Structures are given as structure tokens and as C-alpha cells.
Amino acid sequence: MITMYGIKNCDTIKKARKWLEAEGIEHQFHDYRKDGLDADQLKSWVSELGWEVLLNKRGTTWRKLPDDVKNNVDEASAIEVMLENPAIIKRPLLDTGNVRTVGFKDADYASLLGQ
Numbered sequence: 001m002i003t004m005y006g007i008k009n010c011d012t013i014k015k016a017r018k019w020l021e022a023e024g025i026e027h028q029f030h031d032y033r034k035d036g037l038d039a040d041q042l043k044s045w046v047s048e049l050g051w052e053v054l055l056n057k058r059g060t061t062w063r064k065l066p067d068d069v070k071n072n073v074d075e076a077s078a079i080e081v082m083l084e085n086p087a088i089i090k091r092p093l094l095d096t097g098n099v100r101t102v103g104f105k106d107a108d109y110a111s112l113l114g115q
Helices: 011-022 039-049 060-064 067-071 075-084 106-113
Strands: 002-006 027-031 093-095 100-102
Touching: 002 011, 011 027, 011 106, 039 075, 039 100
Parallel strands: 002 027
Antiparallel strands: 002 093, 093 100
């Protein structure tokens, strides 16, 4: 089963979910805020994708962090920040069971999902 991870009210999540539905691709949605975020799963994503890929430094959540946190971020502190502030994780994170990818571009999804 394909799982999309993110936050329900995110515009990019809405676009990606709409695309999946239009293509008839069954999936489940996991909302970090409502459903939580498992530390082991996050560490697995960091190991596979890299914390730099997952940590969104463009959003308001990042900008609200203290400067000492932002200026000294490394893998361990990035994981801690993402667990405390799931909104800071780039989205959507799509897990096909075999492949995980971050972000949404319809052409990338079409290629990944064989559409």
C-alpha cells in the first residue's frame, strides 16, 4: 500500500493527493500532527534520504527556530527538531513500499508509479 506522509492542510499535499485520486491510485494518508511521527521511522528516512533532504529550511517553522539551533544543525539535532516540529519536514513524503520520495511533481509521480 502506498502511504503519503504530511500535513492535511498543506497545499502541496492537497495537489499530490488530488493527483493520486485522479489517477485512481489507492493510497493512505498519514498526518504527522494527527497520527504522530515514529522516531525509528524518521531515522530510517534520514538514513535513506538524508536529513538535508527532509528538513525544510524555507518554511515558517524553520524561521521560528532559535538562531543557535539553525546555525548548529546536524543529523542528530535535525532529527530532534523534526520530531518536535513535524511541520518542518518537507512534504509530501511518498512511500511506495519500495521507494520513498520527497516533494511532488506530477511527472515524477507518473514515472515512479507507472502512469
